[in-house]
Amino acid sequence: MEQMIPTDAEMLAKIEAFCAENSISPTTFGRRAVGDGNLISGLRNNRSMTLRTGQKIIEFMAEFRRAA
Structure with a gap:
């Protein structure tokens, strides 16, 4: 099965959903992730x-998610 690489727009949507679900600000997410x-x-x-x-x-x- 071939795995598709998400586009930047798809990644942004996933990140924004993750931030909303976990009450993390965009700035904090960026700092902690990368x-x-x-x-x-x-x-x-x-x-x-x-x-x-x-x-x-x-x-x-x-x-x-594993730590939560």
Whole structure:
């Protein structure tokens, strides 16, 4: 089964849903996930992320959910 790489817009939607579900501000999410408090504002302004950054975000969200 082939796994699709999410687009920046899809990742932004997942991040925003995660933040809403867990009451985390966008700035806090960016800092904790990848050390960049401007991550979400950048994505909202059409900044693109690297595959490495996307992987860090996915890992952060998975670890956060496991710890909760």
